[in-house]
Amino acid sequence: MLAYDSNNWINALALHRSDTFLKLLPWLLMMGVFTALVGWVEVMYLHLGKESFVSNLPVMHSLLGFAISMLLVFRTNTAYDRWWEGRKLWGQLVNTSRNLAVKIDAYVPEDGNTRAFYARLIPLFAHELKLHLHLEKTRLELDAQPHPEITDFDRSKHIPNQVMQLMTERTRRLQKEGAITGEQLLTLDKELVQFLEICGACERIKNTPIPYSYSSFIKKFIFIYVITLPFGFAFTLGYLATPVVMFIFYVLASLELIAESIEDPFGKDANDLPMDRLSNRHVRKATWRWFLHALTNLRPTRSPRANDRVPQVQTNAPCTIASAPSPLRAASPSASLPSRRSQATCSTMPTRASSSSKRSNRCVQPYRAMCSYWK
Numbered sequence: 008m009l010a011y012d013s014n015n016w017i018n019a020l021a022l023h024r025s026d027t028f029l030k031l032l033p034w035l036l037m038m039g040v041f042t043a044l045v046g047w048v049e050v051m052y053l054h055l056g057k058e059s060f061v062s063n064l065p066v067m068h069s070l071l072g073f074a075i076s077m078l079l080v081f082r083t084n085t086a087y088d089r090w091w092e093g094r095k096l097w098g099q100l101v102n103t104s105r106n107l108a109v110k111i112d113a114y115v116p117e118d119g120n121t122r123a124f125y126a127r128l129i130p131l132f133a134h135e136l137k138l139h140l141h142l143e144k145t146r147l148e149l150d151a152q153p154h155p156e157i158t159d160f161d162r163s164k165h166i167p168n169q170v171m172q173l174m175t176e177r178t179r180r181l182q183k184e185g186a187i188t189g190e191q192l193l194t195l196d197k198e199l200v201q202f203l204e205i206c207g208a209c210e211r212i213k214n215t216p217i218p219y220s221y222s223s224f225i226k227k228f229i230f231i232y233v234i235t236l237p238f239g240f241a242f243t244l245g246y247l248a249t250p251v252v253m254f255i256f257y258v259l260a261s262l263e264l265i266a267e268s269i270e271d272p273f274g275k276d277a278n279d280l281p282m283d284r285l286s287n288r289h290v291r292k293a294t295w296r297w298f299l300h301a302l303t304n305l306r307p308t309r310s311p312r313a314n315d316r317v318p319q320v321q322t323n324a325p326c327t328i329a330s331a332p333s334p335l336r337a338a339s340p341s342a343s344l345p346s347r348r349s350q351a352t353c354s355t356m357p358t359r360a361s362s363s364s365k366r367s368n369r370c371v372q373p374y375r376a377m378c379s380y381w382k
Contacts, residue, residue, distance in 0.1 A: 026277060027261045034260070035253050038233065042252045046241035057242050064239030068232065075232055078225055079262040082217075086270035089212055090280070093272035096212075097285050100136070100205050104129050105293040107198040114187050114195070121181065128174050129294045133286035135166040136206055140213055140273035140282070167206050175199055213273050222267075229259045 049055045055062075107129060115121045178199065182192040233256045240248035265278075272280045 027264050028257070030264060031257060031260055035257060038256050039249050039253045041234075042237040042240075042249045043246065045237040046246055046248055049238070049241045050245070055242070059242075061238050062242040064235060065243070068236060068239065071232060075228055075259065078228065079259065079266075082221075082225055082266045083262055085217065086266035086268075090269040090272040090278075093209065093212055093280055096205050096208050097280060097282065099201070100133060101285060101289045101293060103198055103201040103205065104133065104290045107195070108294045108296075110191075110195060110198065114191050115181065118186060121177070121186070124177055125174065126294060128170060128177075130286070130291040132167055132170045132174075132202055133290040135170055136209065137282040137286050139165070139167055139206075140209055141275065168203070171199065171202055171206075174202075209273065213271065217266075217270055225263060229256075229263060233259065 049061065108125070111122065111125045175196075178187075178192065178195050181187045182189065187195070233252065236252045236255060237248055240251060244251060268276055268278045273282065
């Protein structure tokens with residue numbers, strides 16, 4: 008999706024950078040040549056005058072102009088409604104992922120295996136839904152850690168449903184093992200149902216295009232309307248009819264192209280939804296924020312950028328770190344986990360390199376450097 012400044016009119020008026028203009032450029036040139044040829048034949052070759060019946064065609068164009076304008080407005084609004092609905096669904100996916108992560112963090116604060124499982128599966132659902140809507144099939148993408156509890160998926164079947172099945176089975180197992188109560192199970196089940204409803208709504212938009220007869224009729228209407236403009240304008244505008252017809256064709260055809268571009272919001276065009284950013288940044292970042300203290304030994308799936316790398320030094324100065332509301336947990340699930348209100352004492356902790364001795368002796372929680380990967 009293109010990021011732009013709506014207040015910058017200069018960039019908006021740069022037609023050479025417009026995808027719509029570049030797509031229509033060959034047709035605009037053909038329409039200009041056709042208009043000039045029609046005007047020359049009528050005026051210079053056939054010597055037709057204003058008394059000819061052809062000169063009355065602008066009356067038809069004025070009557071049909073209102074009808075074609077209403078059709079194009081309705082067509083564009085319908086396409087934008089589909090685009091905006093898709094954006095609301097992915098915003099709901101981000102919120103649902105965050106809500107599920109918060110509830111798991113509160114219900115199983117000491118279960119490192121369960122927390123690690125949901126920390127990987129929640130972002131994986133958004134990633135697989137994106138590929139599912141793109142009609143792509145890739146390998147299972149998690150991280151470099153082994154995950155025996157997560158088997159590879161059957162790519163011939165519905166991948167988001169398989170991810171959701173794993174999370175649902177794990178949630179039911181937590182209730183059977185007594186890790187969560189029945190009321191907590193119902194609360195988590197409501198969040199899991201939201202994932203499937205979002206997936207189904209996205210598939211409805213993806214698999215239900217605008218009816219072909221409606222789209223085809225608008226294209227035919229535009230073509231017939233524009234192709235008959237030169238016959239009437241040649242008597243009143245002369246050779247000025249060439250740029251006028253080209254401009255009218257550009258306006259009408261651009262509205263149709265814009266509607267075609269945004270009616271499927273789950274593609275890879277410049278005007279489509281930024282699903283890569285939503286799945287990789289918002290969903291993953293919102294989820295790992297709550298599970299990071301159980302996954303400090305987990306590397307992110309992408310390599311850090313140059314500006315993400317923080318030079319670190321070791322200091323032997325002892326320090327005491329007060330636990331945050333979500334405390335720093337052990338890197339491995341089998342290790343002992345501190346209580347929520349406990350304090351941890353460190354003897355050697357990584358800190359940011361600085362010329363100031365005061366800053367070099369200050370302790371930094373290990374997960375801060377990892378958080379910088381996702382900025």
